[in-house]
Amino acid sequence: MNIIVCIKQVPAKDAPLAIAGNWIKESDIGFEMNEPDSFALEEALRLKEKHGGEVIALSMGPERVKQTIKEALAKGADRAIHIADDNFAQLDPLGSARALAAAIQKEKVDLVLTGLQSDDHGFGQTGVLLAGLLNLPHATIIMQIEVADGKMRLKRELEAGWFQHIECPLPAVLSIQSGINKVRYATLKGIMAAKKKEIATITRESLGVTGEATQKIEKIYVPTKTKRTEYLTGTPKEVAAKLVEKLKFEARVI
Amino acid sequence: MKILVITELRQGKWNNTSFETLVAAQQIAVTTSSTVSALVIGKGVAALAEELAAKNVAEVLLVEHDLLEAYTPDGYCVALKQVIESSKPELVLFPHTYQVRDFAPKLAAMLGKGMIGDCIGYRNEGGKLVFVRQMFQGKTAADVTFAGVAPWFASFQSGAFRSDLLAAHPSGKAAVNKVAVTLNAAQIRTKPLELFKEAKSAVDLTQAPLIVAIGRGIKAPENIPLAQALAKAIGGEIAASRPICDEGWLPMERQIGSSGQTVAPKLYLALGISGAIQHVVGMKGARTIVAINKDANAPIFEIADYGVVGDIFEIMPALTEELQKTKS
Ligand SMILES: Cc1cc2nc3c(=O)[nH]c(=O)nc-3n(C[C@H](O)[C@H](O)[C@H](O)COP(=O)(O)OP(=O)(O)OC[C@H]3O[C@@H](n4cnc5c(N)ncnc54)[C@H](O)[C@@H]3O)c2cc1C
Ligand SMILES: Nc1ncnc2c1ncn2[C@@H]1O[C@H](COP(=O)(O)O)[C@@H](O)[C@H]1O
Numbered sequence: 001m002n003i004i005v006c007i008k009q010v011p012a013k014d015a016p017l018a019i020a021g022n023w024i025k026e027s028d029i030g031f032e033m034n035e036p037d038s039f040a041l042e043e044a045l046r047l048k049e050k051h052g053g054e055v056i057a058l059s060m061g062p063e064r065v066k067q068t069i070k071e072a073l074a075k076g077a078d079r080a081i082h083i084a085d086d087n088f089a090q091l092d093p094l095g096s097a098r099a100l101a102a103a104i105q106k107e108k109v110d111l112v113l114t115g116l117q118s119d120d121h122g123f124g125q126t127g128v129l130l131a132g133l134l135n136l137p138h139a140t141i142i143m144q145i146e147v148a149d150g151k152m153r154l155k156r157e158l159e160a161g162w163f164q165h166i167e168c169p170l171p172a173v174l175s176i177q178s179g180i181n182k183v184r185y186a187t188l189k190g191i192m193a194a195k196k197k198e199i200a201t202i203t204r205e206s207l208g209v210t211g212e213a214t215q216k217i218e219k220i221y222v223p224t225k226t227k228r229t230e231y232l233t234g235t236p237k238e239v240a241a242k243l244v245e246k247l248k249f250e251a252r253v254i
Numbered sequence: 255m256k257i258l259v260i261t262e263l264r265q266g267k268w269n270n271t272s273f274e275t276l277v278a279a280q281q282i283a284v285t286t287s288s289t290v291s292a293l294v295i296g297k298g299v300a301a302l303a304e305e306l307a308a309k310n311v312a313e314v315l316l317v318e319h320d321l322l323e324a325y326t327p328d329g330y331c332v333a334l335k336q337v338i339e340s341s342k343p344e345l346v347l348f349p350h351t352y353q354v355r356d357f358a359p360k361l362a363a364m365l366g367k368g369m370i371g372d373c374i375g376y377r378n379e380g381g382k383l384v385f386v387r388q389m390f391q392g393k394t395a396a397d398v399t400f401a402g403v404a405p406w407f408a409s410f411q412s413g414a415f416r417s418d419l420l421a422a423h424p425s426g427k428a429a430v431n432k433v434a435v436t437l438n439a440a441q442i443r444t445k446p447l448e449l450f451k452e453a454k455s456a457v458d459l460t461q462a463p464l465i466v467a468i469g470r471g472i473k474a475p476e477n478i479p480l481a482q483a484l485a486k487a488i489g490g491e492i493a494a495s496r497p498i499c500d501e502g503w504l505p506m507e508r509q510i511g512s513s514g515q516t517v518a519p520k521l522y523l524a525l526g527i528s529g530a531i532q533h534v535v536g537m538k539g540a541r542t543i544v545a546i547n548k549d550a551n552a553p554i555f556e557i558a559d560y561g562v563v564g565d566i567f568e569i570m571p572a573l574t575e576e577l578q579k580t581k582s
Binding site: 011014016017019022024092093094097116119120121122123124125128129131132133137138139140141157158159160161162163164165166167168169178179211212213214215216217218219220221222223224225226227229230231232233236237239240241243244246247248251253254 | 327328331351352355356357358359360362363364366367368369370371372384387388389390391392393394395396397398399400401402443444445446447448449450451452454463464488489496497499500501506507512513514515516520521541542544545549551553555556557558559560561562563564565568569571572573575576577580
């Protein structure tokens with residue numbers, strides 16, 4: 001089973017964000033693998049261990065994303081494709097998916113996995129768009145994959161604690177939800193082996209994707225507060241005393 | 255402009271966020287002198303279409319087919335593409351549900367269009383609609399506009415509009431117009447099977463008046479007893495954000511948010527929770543919200559009544575002690 005995993009590199013969870021126009025200042029902050037994508041990668045590796053085949057990591061972004069690609073290779077991906085694009089943050093969801101789809105189309109794959117949402121743009125669209133562009137069946141918010149007889153039985157998460165089983169033929173595109181598995185750490189052996197693995201770099205322009213942007217992020221900003229928050233300050237002991245007093249006599253909830 | 259709202263049913267009943275989106279459409283229609291059409295899709299849903307017709311809409315589109323009885327992304331995309339091509343709306347609005355996430359981006363793409371998903375509001379800037387959505391897990395908001403020509407597609411986050419503001423039809427009832435679609439079984443590639451819930455335990459957080467909720471700030475399962483001691487001192491239930499339940503540190507029925515429980519307690523104490531929208535939709539109805547977080551810019555403070563910028567490992571024990579003191 002040949003699997004492509006789409007992996008986006010995003011600002012680290014605790015990175016202090018400095019806004020610059022419609023994006024952030026990228027210097028001075030750390031980046032990491034988008035969380036659901038690490039679950040998607042793990043799922044791909046497990047499927048490969050069970051059913052054989054190859055796992056290809058695919059990531060679009062500037063030079064910095066190579067670091068995340070190397071992490072994927074160290075964890076066990078066989079090879080990687082880097083779509084180099086310094087301006088990828090300006091792409092709309094469709095434009096971004098078109099580029100990823102063009103790279104996927106050059107490969108023979110049985111399954112494309114994405115995370116269900118990126119922590120930076122947070123479009124939550126890429127997997128579904130890839131399915132549309134590649135004309136493949138798809139399912140999203142996946143919490144379990146079982147492959148048998150050339151098709152998959154999936155567990156899809158719904159709202160409010162509900163789930164649904166779905167049958168899906170192969171090839172297909174799945175968007176993976178965080179928590180589907182326990183992700184592995186890269187071993188030293190894996191890190192060494194990754195050094196010999198191939199990273200094919202292609203520019204986004206060379207993929208020849210066309211089509212106009214359908215939307216534009218005009219600007220980003222710190223959200224305006226809708227509620228008046230009363231901040232309590234002091235030593236932990238003082239804060240605790242103030243808070244208990246507020247909850248008792250002002251909010252009257254305890 | 256013609257605005258089309260795609261409503262959603264859940265096992266034959268209204269998904270309330272459909273009405274929120276209808277309210278958004280009614281408000282946009284007022285500022286842009288537009289008309290609102292509402293669409294019902296499924297099988298045997300004519301009665302629901304009649305119900306919708308009593309709202310302030312220009313018309314209700316009724317899309318029925320045997321193959322639309324159960325939701326499938328393929329079935330919905332094939333059917334709705336035909337409806338959009340024939341009824342020619344400029345703006346197509348959806349509630350941002352898990353089902354909409356599953357098909358709407360593709361539906362838009364089949365028409366060569368894009369969707370602005372998960373919006374929390376909009377503004378009309380001199381005739382140009384600006385949609386507001388979150389980026390960076392709620393740490394920033396973004397103003398997004400459509401490029402190119404209609405139709406445009408957008409979805410609104412649950413809770414972004416108040417469904418109780420839904421306006422009734424001024425003079426009785428709008429027309430219900432059936433739209434025929436052609437759809438065959440071979441076009442539907444996935445097969446939806448049964449819906450189920452995982453085994454449920456005794457705890458019903460929706461009934462708990464006081465909730466102490468922990469997030470990834472708790473760092474390790476060894477630290478959870480600190481929060482449990484606090485919950486005990488206050489006489490509340492312990493709950494958590496998704497990552498805590500994903501790790502198995504607390505059972506899933508204690509997860510608050512769009513995938514978990516929606517609660518509205520008297521007090522919600524959020525410890526080391528950043529305030530991502532999928533968490534917030536599950537608890538923003540709480541009467542009093544207290545957030546304790548070491549990051550002063552954490553989005554959870556936007557909805558907090560009381561905030562403490564600090565380390566939960568210092569404040570949790572102090573708070574537990576203070577509560578025990580005042581009780582005795
Ligand atoms: C379709 C979908 C469904 C989802 N469903 C849900 C859902 O139902 N429920 C849910 O919760 N999430 C859900 N999520 C995930 C959600 O987007 C967030 O990723 C998640 O809520 C983040 O959890 P968190 O706040 O605990 O972690 P983080 O975002 O990592 O935040 C941790 C916070 O702890 C603070 N912190 C760290 N250390 C300390 C300390 N010592 N003292 C004080 N503060 C500290 C940090 O400043 C940070 O703000 C869903 C996502 C998607 C895409
Ligand atoms: N630039 C990118 N490179 C690789 N994968 C991506 C990229 N952008 C989005 N994805 C994939 O699409 C998923 C959803 O992203 P989004 O639609 O932005 O929320 C991510 O979790 C990734 O798996």
